Amino acid sequence: MAEVVALGEAVASAVHDGDTVALEGFTHLIPVAAGQEIIRQGRRDLTLVRMTPDIVYDQLIGAGCARKLVFSWGGNPGVGSLHRFRDAVENAWPVPLELEEHSHAGMANRYVAGASGLPFAVLRGYAGTDLPTVTGTITHITCPFTSERLAAVPALNPDVAVIHAQRADRAGNVQMWGLVGVQKEAVLASARSIVTVEEVVDELSPVPGELVLPSWAVTYVAEVPGGAHPSYAQGYSDRDNAYYQEWDAISRDRDTFEAWIGREVRV
Incomplete structure (x- = not known):
């Protein structure tokens, strides 16, 4: 309290x-x-x-x-x-x-993951940018249901x-x-x-x-x-x-x- x-x-x-x-x-x-x-x-x-x-x-x-x-x-x-x-x-x-x-979307999703007790967040983002090449906390995963390539960022x-x-x-x-x-x-x-x-x-x-x-x-x-x-x-x-x-x-x-x-x- x-x-x-x-x-x-x-x-x-x-x-x-x-x-x-x-x-x-x-x-x-x-x-x-x-x-x-x-x-x-x-x-x-x-x-x-x-x-x-x-x-x-x-x-x-x-x-x-x-x-x-x-x-x-x-x-x-x-x-x-x-x-x-x-x-x-x-x-x-x-x-x-x-x-x-x-990105703003990446940061917001990282907070949401942290607030939700999840280890990371998934979003459609960072496409066409070089941020994943300079920021180690951005990676990509493949959706197990659709095979879509998505960005993943760790929880904050x-x-x-x-x-x-x-x-x-x-x-x-x-x-x-x-x-x-x-x-x-x-x-x-x-x-x-x-x-x-x-x-x-x-x-x-x-x-x-x-x-x-x-x-x-x-x-x-x-x-x-x-x-x-x-x-x-x-x-x-x-x-x-x-x-x-x-x-x-x-x-x-x-x-x-x-x-x-x-x-x-x-x-």
Whole structure:
């Protein structure tokens, strides 16, 4: 059953050096505050997993938290490159970064397999691409019923899933709505989970199209208003487009980045 705790306590208990950590959220409800708490606590040697690593992963990589990235697209959405990500890949700064690249469909199916307790997922994908030649976790199998050639990818089972949502009740049941990605699958696939929420309430009022994660599926809930900023939380906050634009200049230069992270995160 979920425990409602402070964010610092949740990260200290759930995230350890060397863990595989998935911070999920698709343009919406991105767990930025939790990612920055991981930086503050100085975690190292992490395998970071995310379908669409954006600026919070740029910050984690630039802060030296990551040794490997498992992903399907990376960039500063609407702006351009992730410069700390690029520096790690091209120049091994601050530490070398290993890459494991998939398609969106491959990543989503890997989470589903992990959440379902299956060893791998099968999909029609990767045809016409060279990803299977550079990614060791993509192979092909022959369907035993139709003889069709299909792609196979191993299940994702992170040590920790981290997501942001709108609300939780005091028992740790989590409610989210709006644009969601693979948050449910990531939580169910992981050994432990942290959910930051805009507010903890006595009772969850129904919302059209809501997704509810029951308390038994969640390890920790932390009340963190604005915990998705600069992404948005439908019903609570808007996307801070200026932040994404400003990040491009901040992240281009190592000294500027280090000054920013020291001033804004490691405090």
